Amino acid sequence: MWFDMKNIKTTEAGDFSAIMHNPVGRHLGYMLRRASSVIMAGLGSSLASIDLRPVEATILSLIATNPGCTQSDLGRMLSIQRANMVPLITGLVTRGYICKTAADGRSHALNLTEQGIAKCQEAESMMDQHETSIAQQLDRAGHDVARLEEALTAIMKLSA
Amino acid sequence: MWFDMKNIKTTEAGDFSAIMHNPVGRHLGYMLRRASSVIMAGLGSSLASIDLRPVEATILSLIATNPGCTQSDLGRMLSIQRANMVPLITGLVTRGYICKTAADGRSHALNLTEQGIAKCQEAESMMDQHETSIAQQLDRAGHDVARLEEALTAIMKLSA
């Protein structure tokens, strides 16, 4: 939470915790970053119970939907550079969730193992539940989640 | 941009770049993170021309609005831990933008120097311009920026 009410105490000389004016809340970039932190932290602690990070769960889900894709494909989809995909894929291969089969001579087709399929289903179930929970909370608070997602998609396309 | 059209080429065997199904776009946490990356990258490259990072510009702006606050106050406001505030504040002091005066014996009141006031005005001008530009683009695309900010504020409060 960008303004932590838990830290507000009785006002003392020099205590600005409760009364600071807040230019941060008017800056879209910061609001987006803080909002994503809140949501990713919640998702992260859920997925930690099955020893997956959000990015790993997302990779499993992407491979499930796109069997045979390469790690470069995944990197492009997730805006993660080739070099940084290496330890991610290695980790998932080592744990037996995905396997590589020669596709191209220079590239490998990625697929889920049986263990990976099970893990992916667990992860997707958690992600869906998390997503639904947030959508419900926002909906109850009078926010239009579909509109929000449309706006976010528009922002993502600004850098094109 | 979460789906980089620049990398799409004529479809070949094994090329999933252009056709991958995209579960990412349905996950709010990822969408928020990617959207914030796009916006912060733009703001970052603007502020780089005056040798400030977004977080530094925000700190200057917060001190301008809350003269005499402490670095712990700033940390609470920005969700940055005490330990991680140290190099940030040290850097701004070293460059002559802010000064510390003993407040409490254990804490220091932070204020902008004359140089810091000038730097802050430059930074705020850039941030306002950046913010306005994005708001206009979203508005033209039919999105309600005020609604978006309300939704983001609601999300930030979910972790309370």
Add this chain to the structure above:
DNA sequence: TATTGTTATACTCTATAACTATA
């Protein structure tokens, strides 16, 4: 010449534990 996978490296951001001085 361009792409894939890889190694090495570096820089930022974040998180934790511990210590001192002060309230």
Add this chain to the structure above:
DNA sequence: TATAGTTATAGAGTATAACAATA
């Protein structure tokens, strides 16, 4: 006992350059 500032450190995440093998 709690807070402010600090140090040290470790883990993510991200970025670039370079290389070999392949297309």
